Amino acid sequence: MTEHSKYGTPRLGVVGVRGGWSSELLARRAAEACGEEPLLIELERVSLDLATGRAMYEGHDLSQCAGLLLKKLGPEYSPGLLDRLEMLRFLEGRGVRMFSRPGAVMGLLDRLSCTTTLALGGVPMPPTTVTEDIDGAQEAVERYGEAILKPLFSTKARGMRLLKPGPELRRQLEEYRAAQGFFYIQKTIALGERDLGIVFLGGDYLTTYARCRKPGAWNTTTEAGGKYAPFDPPQEIINLAWRAQNLFRLDFTCVDVALTDDGPQVFEVSAFGGFRGIQEARGIDAAKLYADYAARRVIK
Numbered sequence: 001m002t003e004h005s006k007y008g009t010p011r012l013g014v015v016g017v018r019g020g021w022s023s024e025l026l027a028r029r030a031a032e033a034c035g036e037e038p039l040l041i042e043l044e045r046v047s048l049d050l051a052t053g054r055a056m057y058e059g060h061d062l063s064q065c066a067g068l069l070l071k072k073l074g075p076e077y078s079p080g081l082l083d084r085l086e087m088l089r090f091l092e093g094r095g096v097r098m099f100s101r102p103g104a105v106m107g108l109l110d111r112l113s114c115t116t117t118l119a120l121g122g123v124p125m126p127p128t129t130v131t132e133d134i135d136g137a138q139e140a141v142e143r144y145g146e147a148i149l150k151p152l153f154s155t156k157a158r159g160m161r162l163l164k165p166g167p168e169l170r171r172q173l174e175e176y177r178a179a180q181g182f183f184y185i186q187k188t189i190a191l192g193e194r195d196l197g198i199v200f201l202g203g204d205y206l207t208t209y210a211r212c213r214k215p216g217a218w219n220t221t222t223e224a225g226g227k228y229a230p231f232d233p234p235q236e237i238i239n240l241a242w243r244a245q246n247l248f249r250l251d252f253t254c255v256d257v258a259l260t261d262d263g264p265q266v267f268e269v270s271a272f273g274g275f276r277g278i279q280e281a282r283g284i285d286a287a288k289l290y291a292d293y294a295a296r297r298v299i300k
Contacts, residue, residue, distance in 0.1 A: 033295035066298035175286035209281035
């Protein structure tokens with residue numbers, strides 16, 4: 001047995017959600033890449049002893065893993081995930097290789113943190129206003145004419161609201177502030193029929209797929225009836241997406257790009273990236289490519 005498997009703990013584990021399609025797939029691919037049994041880790045059930053460095057999960061000491069692939073930190077995005085990342089950051093400091101590094105992921109879980117980094121990096125984005133002031137929020141919506149109100153912690157358009165100026169706007173904002181407390185308001189832009197997911201592995205361009213929206217829907221997510229399709233963007237769009245993801249230095253990610261009349265604009269960089277769109281639109285097993293990428297870096 002290798003040094004990292006002598007305690008019965010696989011060399012590569014996957015942090016994810018049990019029963020989640022992408023988590024389960026990546027765990028299988030990681031096991032295949034190392035010739036071991038799958039290890040899918042749910043962080044809410046990990047006990048980390050800071051004195052000894054042991055991180056126990058179902059009898060496995062995760063500090064004995066050579067590497068962990070981060071696919072999901074929990075079933076829902078929330079500020080509590082930042083504490084789970086601190087546990088992983090400790091293990092990283094004790095020698096466990098992380099894909100992607102917790103410090104890089106931290107800058108993406110909070111939508112405002114991601115937006116701030118992109119804006120400071122000169123990446124074109126839709127006009128955005130952030131405020132805790134309800135008058136400022138109302139003024140922004142009225143100035144934009146139509147806007148999307150986005151939670152700071154969410155994925156796949158969950159919790160987003162389409163707002164327009166009118167007699168109901170103030171009430172909508174008051175209700176939202178009572179529940180969320182912070183306004184992240186982004187001007188609605190003309191998306192056309194699709195937006196793009198531009199995928200990178202190890203900082204290198206992998207592929208692109210399109211999310212085609214259902215007629216009448218305001219977003220392209222599959223939850224709103226959107227469909228995946230192949231798409232080959234021009235090099236200048238790939239270069240823009242590369243610039244955006246390079247600000248974070250993730251091992252695997254997808255950059256969401258909108259094609260507008262004013263040129264391509266970046267919505268966000270994904271903390272973890274997705275596999276389904278790549279598989280359905282391009283026939284590429286991105287989970288296998290990612291697992292093989294990690295395995296080459298931990299197996300000596």
